[in-house]
Amino acid sequence: xxxxxxxxxxxxxxxxxxxxxxxxxxxxxxxxxxxxxxxxxxxxxxxxxxxxxxxxxxxxxxxxxxxxxxxxxxxxxxxxxxxxxxxxxxxxxxxxxxxxxxxxxxx
Amino acid sequence: xxxxxxxxxxxxxxxxxxxxxxxxxxxxxxxxxxxxxxxxxxxxxxxxxxxxxxxxxxxxxxxxxxxxxxxxxxxxxxxxxxxxxxxxxxxxxxxxxxxxxxxxxxxxxxxxxxxxxxxxxxxxxx
Numbered sequence: 001x002x003x004x005x006x007x008x009x010x011x012x013x014x015x016x017x018x019x020x021x022x023x024x025x026x027x028x029x030x031x032x033x034x035x036x037x038x039x040x041x042x043x044x045x046x047x048x049x050x051x052x053x054x055x056x057x058x059x060x061x062x063x064x065x066x067x068x069x070x071x072x073x074x075x076x077x078x079x080x081x082x083x084x085x086x087x088x089x090x091x092x093x094x095x096x097x098x099x100x101x102x103x104x105x106x107x
Numbered sequence: 108x109x110x111x112x113x114x115x116x117x118x119x120x121x122x123x124x125x126x127x128x129x130x131x132x133x134x135x136x137x138x139x140x141x142x143x144x145x146x147x148x149x150x151x152x153x154x155x156x157x158x159x160x161x162x163x164x165x166x167x168x169x170x171x172x173x174x175x176x177x178x179x180x181x182x183x184x185x186x187x188x189x190x191x192x193x194x195x196x197x198x199x200x201x202x203x204x205x206x207x208x209x210x211x212x213x214x215x216x217x218x219x220x221x222x223x224x225x226x227x228x229x230x231x232x233x
Contacts, residue, residue, distance in 0.1 A: 043226070
């Protein structure tokens with residue numbers, strides 16, 4: 001099965017910073033990659049699908065890029081409400097493996 | 108309004124069984140693949156299983172194959188997860204999620220889980 005590896009596992013940044021989280025697939029998955037945001041005690045929220053398509057209602061400071069085995073999630077200007085754990089997920093074929101998560105905090 | 112509401116969780120001894128349910132409303136349930144995703148306490152997300160619209164295809168993560176069975180009743184707008192031979196490592200919040208296709212390009216369709224339930228806690232302990 002394809003493994004998904006996120007880095008870093010945790011990240012601390014200041015309000016207004018540009019933040020980038022990476023996700024690597026052990027085999028190529030084309031553009032079949034989704035990103036989710038999960039705040040403590042809440043259900044995951046879909047941010048991006050197809051590697052770079054912003055889900056309706058998601059702020060434009062979030063963006064995704066990549067294809068094949070390397071993907072990134074970027075927050076262009078970090079806001080206090082972005083404190084959360086972020087997960088990537090392959091969505092081409094089962095199993096729909098998630099990355100291990102990146103915990104984002106405000107410095 | 109789309110709603111997914113899980114039930115059936117609880118405390119069960121190792122080796123025991125439990126059946127989870129997910130009641131769906133606000134969309135045409137029979138038109139979507141559906142999945143179960145779990146999250147152990149303080150841990151990350153783990154996809155567990157998915158089922159096709161008519162129940163004819165089912166897929167599982169290796170760790171639950173042969174022990175868990177996903178099923179659905181489109182007449183009742185409900186998704187199920189029968190869990191047998193439970194282990195301590197199955198302890199988690201189990202959530203149902205809709206498999207959504209955002210768009211297709213040629214032969215490729217791209218999607219994600221766009222709606223999730225709040226989950227039901229399963230604790231496997233003696």
